[in-house]
Amino acid sequence: MIQKVLFSKSEVQSLLKLAGDFYQAAVYSGNQPGINKNIRNSTKFDFTDNTGIKNIILPKVKELGVVDIGHEAMILRYDKGHFFKRHIDNFSGGKRMKNLIIQLSDQGEYEGGELIVDQTVANKNIGNTILFNCNTFHEVKLLKSGTRLCFLTHLQKSDLLQENKLI
Numbered sequence: 001m002i003q004k005v006l007f008s009k010s011e012v013q014s015l016l017k018l019a020g021d022f023y024q025a026a027v028y029s030g031n032q033p034g035i036n037k038n039i040r041n042s043t044k045f046d047f048t049d050n051t052g053i054k055n056i057i058l059p060k061v062k063e064l065g066v067v068d069i070g071h072e073a074m075i076l077r078y079d080k081g082h083f084f085k086r087h088i089d090n091f092s093g094g095k096r097m098k099n100l101i102i103q104l105s106d107q108g109e110y111e112g113g114e115l116i117v118d119q120t121v122a123n124k125n126i127g128n129t130i131l132f133n134c135n136t137f138h139e140v141k142l143l144k145s146g147t148r149l150c151f152l153t154h155l156q157k158s159d160l161l162q163e164n165k166l167i
Helices: 007-016 051-064
Strands: 002-005 027-030 032-034 044-047 071-080 084-086 095-102 110-112 116-117 129-132 138-140 143-156
Touching: 007 051, 051 095, 051 129, 116 129
Parallel strands: none
Antiparallel strands: 002 129, 027 032, 044 071, 071 143, 084 138, 095 129, 095 143, 110 143, 116 138
């Protein structure tokens, strides 16, 4: 896992302004989505046009080897009582390679809701950017109060800088 504060509060606000209505987030069984609030209870907004977010995000994440934003870009919202149990994001045959998460809430705006990636608690500072393999177990602990917002995109191989290696 790599994490670094890359975004200012102003840049985070610009990202949040691009969001629309939130709806109940699903979990997947195989390739089929379904609502299961015993595994995941949170809401999300899906971006259908990535142009605005690319202009804000790509200049900052190039240093992490990210060259494009995945096709699955969203803002997740966790309110009091919300959580997402331990899981991985790459199911059998999936194209997801890396998760890119940007913390959009100030850590003083909520209690609980820690993102834990492979037993490491991610920094809650606003603008913190976290990049990790989709096959890594992670979870969001129960939110005790307030609201936690984060940007998430699942990156595919084509979204990542490819190093030329001689065999």
